[in-house]
Amino acid sequence: MTEQRNTALRTALAYHQAWTSKDLDRAMSYIAQGIVCDAPAGRIDGAVAYREFMTPFVEILLDAKLIAAFGDEETAVVVYDTATVPVPSAPAAECVTVQNGKITYSRFIFDRAPFQAARQQPSESASSDA
Amino acid sequence: MTEQRNTALRTALAYHQAWTSKDLDRAMSYIAQGIVCDAPAGRIDGAVAYREFMTPFVEILLDAKLIAAFGDEETAVVVYDTATVPVPSAPAAECVTVQNGKITYSRFIFDRAPFQAARQQPSESASSDA
Numbered sequence: 305m306t307e308q309r310n311t312a313l314r315t316a317l318a319y320h321q322a323w324t325s326k327d328l329d330r331a332m333s334y335i336a337q338g339i340v341c342d343a344p345a346g347r348i349d350g351a352v353a354y355r356e357f358m359t360p361f362v363e364i365l366l367d368a369k370l371i372a373a374f375g376d377e378e379t380a381v382v383v384y385d386t387a388t389v390p391v392p393s394a395p396a397a398e399c400v401t402v403q404n405g406k407i408t409y410s411r412f413i414f415d416r417a418p419f420q421a422a423r424q425q426p427s428e429s430a431s432s433d434a
Numbered sequence: 435m436t437e438q439r440n441t442a443l444r445t446a447l448a449y450h451q452a453w454t455s456k457d458l459d460r461a462m463s464y465i466a467q468g469i470v471c472d473a474p475a476g477r478i479d480g481a482v483a484y485r486e487f488m489t490p491f492v493e494i495l496l497d498a499k500l501i502a503a504f505g506d507e508e509t510a511v512v513v514y515d516t517a518t519v520p521v522p523s524a525p526a527a528e529c530v531t532v533q534n535g536k537i538t539y540s541r542f543i544f545d546r547a548p549f550q551a552a553r554q555q556p557s558e559s560a561s562s563d564a
Binding site: 342371375381397413414415416417420 | 472474501502504505506509511513525526527529541543544545546547550
């Protein structure tokens with residue numbers, strides 16, 4: 305496998321490793337200023353808005369486990385599971401476009417339903433998941 | 435790229451092509467009898483239950499567009515967008531394990547929120563998305 309072959313995957317994994325380590329500054333170093341992210345709640349335009357979108361999620365993140373990661377020169381897909389304060393298992397997939405080592409586009413897929421349900425039952429959010 | 439390299443991807447794409455063509459019989463020919471699928475609403479065990487899970491979704495499917503697909507010998511990830519009667523855009527990701535040409539495990543990720551919202555507003559389900 306040549307170095308060029310998995311350029312996008314290397315960037316996507318470096319980004320993933322950074323934000324799942326709660327290092328948002330390092331994570332943002334892999335995000336293009338003009339990033340466009342299509343997330344479940346709608347489109348996010350630009351790095352400032354993207355960081356605002358990621359910040360509260362990183363704050364509630366307890367653990368992340370990589371499930372699969374593939375990529376080629378300019379596209380990568382990273383699938384992972386997250387444990388967060390309100391939701392014990394919230395798998396997600398990110399399909400990203402990478403140009404010059406920065407993520408310029410992200411299609412972000414996860415299920416909002418358990419987060420919405422947890423918000424409607426705030427008293428359970430800090431208890432065990434039993 | 436050798437034939438063996440993308441065995442899982444070939445099966446995942448053949449399955450994808452079949453169900454998005456609403457050919458559930460052909461789609462099920464790529465599903466192992468003992469499939470385990472971790473879907474947003476919980477675990478689905480076995481081909482009979484899996485077909486029951488897919489049937490109503492295929493019935494409301496209007497269109498599907500492949501976004502990305504990658505794989506190796508035994509794992510593949512397929513990312514796509516769907517248009518359905520209640521929800522005009524519902525992207526999803528499937529991360530599958532393939533053994534002997536059949537999908538034995540599927541991690542299925544999509545956002546249930548717009549489907550739940552549509553169910554709460556049944557009068558809008560057949561109107562335009564304006």
